[in-house]
Amino acid sequence: MELNSKIPDGPLDQKWTKYKGNVRLVNPANKRSIDVIVVGTGLAGASAAASLAEMGYSVKALCFQDSPRRAHSIAAQGGINAAKNYMNDGDSTYRLFYDTIKGGDYRSREANVHRLAEVSANIIDQCVAQGVPFARDYGGLLDNRSFGGTQVSRTFYAKGQTGQQLLLGAYSALSRQIGKGTVEMLNRHEMLDVVIVNGKARGIIARNLVTGELERHSAHAVVLCTGGYGNVFFLSTNAMGSNVTAAWRAHKRGAAFGNPCFTQIHPTCIPVSGDHQSKLTLMSESLRNDGRIWVPKHKEDVEAIRAKRLKPQDIPEERRDYYLERRYPAFGNLVPRDIASRAAKERCDEGFGVNATGEAVYLDFSSAIIRYGKAQANVKGIHNATEQQIIELGTKVVEQKYGNLFQMYEQIVAENPYKTPMMIYPAVHYTMGGLWVDYELMTSVPGLYACGEANFSDHGANRLGASALMQGLADGYFVLPYTIGNYLADEIRTGKISTQSPEFEEAEKNVRKQIDALLNNKGTMPVDHYHKRLGKVMWDKCGMARNEKGLKEAITEIQQIRKEFFENARVPNESEYMNTELAKALRVADFIDLGELMCFDALNRNESCGGHFREEYQTEDGEALRDDEAYKYVAAWEWTGNPSAPKLNKEELVYENIKVQQRSYK
């Protein structure tokens, strides 16, 4: 497989401008006769579908949910980065670019990341114009906060519901086009295959999740905006329906899969409470602006807390270990996610975990409440305010900023986080890996694109907070609408694509065969049983820390899970009408294959970088130890027909502008 990243020539900061100036265009009359399919309606999908339709293309969009507004971008909490420098704190396009490359531990493409930083400011302008109600200060201007891995405040937010507000903005743009008839929206549809005709993506096979019928949809280009694959771990902060199926089926049709082992374990999630648990809930990184992370310094305090003889608020300052502030004084509680997660794991592995399972640390807001309370008392002219008054005033400020997150926490844990510190632990959150794409966001299959979390391109080995929303909207609003024209300019004479070709026939038959096999599998165990087993193997052996022995075991275990799944999974077969277990089974089958590939990728990468931490490769003080000589490349895996024998292709990463160095946040 030949991987051409198609990075334009010229100086870094002129590449995108130059590209846009020279890219081929499709005239408005021709656009109307060109069909584009967009799969997924999260930030990337909704913004891409809306933008392409506005431009005049004939668009079909699909989502598996009952409405495009429910895609999991909606759950993003903390914010979206943009190099606006409204705070006058030294931010710039270059700095956002630099922070993102460094945050990704030097495993992402310079040109893509610089473009992302360039368009970031437009995203905010666009969203405000759409009526997205971002947080504002008393002067009526937009407010910002800080996220991990940066020393500026460039994160725009809407309380703890930024993803919701941005998605509803994109959804409104999409709705406008659906209303006009320029987008045909197919809710409750799942893509199960991509159809390749003469080497080009020409359509998809989709399943109507209500009726169970298989449908053929043809197009001149197919855009996958299908999100990440964190649910391979079963427990993650992803939605229950988030899945890898569309991306995986594309992979099986020739799209290379980039860096599958790069997964993000988010440091601040609500800890696991029991075996019945179906998902994990994130507590936004924005909380680390004001929350301080700690565990007790002494084991006797840990034991007293676990035995409920002691409350955390009763442990005096000098007996607390604010381990992030201790280890990383320059960034403190705002180190990047991979570092914060590993540091929490390190403390818990040493026996300092503060709940019964030993897997929790504190996120404490008491200092922030006092700090804000004092400031508010001054603003309100209350001199000699009592401690009680200060706490009340401070609590109000914290509630303003993070109210919905605190409420969520209280619902799940039944403790008041304004009074008792939150308990948190890392959990699977995001996947930096994904379908390999070139500068134009095209996969290794011509005419097949991948945007947002579904592609691998911008975050390297670790994504910085508030950058996922930025990338999703950048891809959908501002990048793909330009780059896709370069391909579609050759399609103006193609005409309508028939769905009656042998290729569509074969693809549908293939899907039908798999469905029939699952329905007629006279097994005994529900699909979730296998998904949970897979998740446990992945978490234990391909999670926050990995090693050669564990990964090799994991591969064997996953092969065993696959065998048992196809022998013994039970899928109700009374009817295909709204058969939720069948939909789940199709997804789990793909997760099993992907899980195995992730282990191969982690095993191949004999270095530690970002979220990929191989225990064999660390510095003396436990930081990730990269091997730039041997692994400064994108691992783009090729499907060979056998999930246990993937083929590795490499795209060397070239750094012309940034000096690759050991990442330090100390």
Next chain:
Amino acid sequence: MNLKLKIWRQKSTSDRGAIVDYNVNNVSPVMSFLEMIDVLNEDLVKKGDDPVAFDHDCREGICGMCSMFINGEAHGPNRGVTTCQLHMRSFKDGDTVYVEPWRSEAFPVIKDLMVNRGAFDRIQQAGGFVSVNTSGRTMDANAIPIPKEDADKAFDAATCIGCGACVATCPNGSAMLFVGAKVSQFALLPQGQVERKERVLNMVKQMDEEGFGNCSNIGACEVQCPKNISLEVIARMNREYLTANVKPEN
């Protein structure tokens, strides 16, 4: 704890449907309501029965997909939360729990507890947007300062998750809390002014065509809204609608 569940089962939209009894044992208080249903479904699948179909996705109270009518209340007994955020500690051993789908003419049942809320999407398509193309060449985001109070109010209205609890709980099957929330968000922001009149007229027209009832100020929607959207939005929508109708176009 052990629970008796009485769940609405309906094979398809045209099926009549009926309440069916189930027992679920060893329910832990830390489980969410949906995780309790997961346990039931796992048992049903093992027995070779059809599991209960229900909508759910994010399971953190924001996607608006879950939609159960529990013991006669939308999203169950707690306030300000969705079904996925309802935990079993709100129930006690031996309780009988009725679980039904949203019931409204405009939300036909697809299967069991799953309904079709496409009507909400169509109302949004009729006017729930600002007509601005995605050029990225709009004016700078800080060009128009917006008073914090207005921005905050617009945000509060915009937190609607479109779950449909307001419709399900309203004796009139009215969608005015939902529509009012969207109308309010844009009416409060400078960006929404240009299409202000057209928007409210088009959205209300579509709402009526979908078969939703009218508001008679009962207020159940506000009580059971998982995002605490205030009845104020209905008052604002009525005002907007009236203004749009009586003021001459120029």
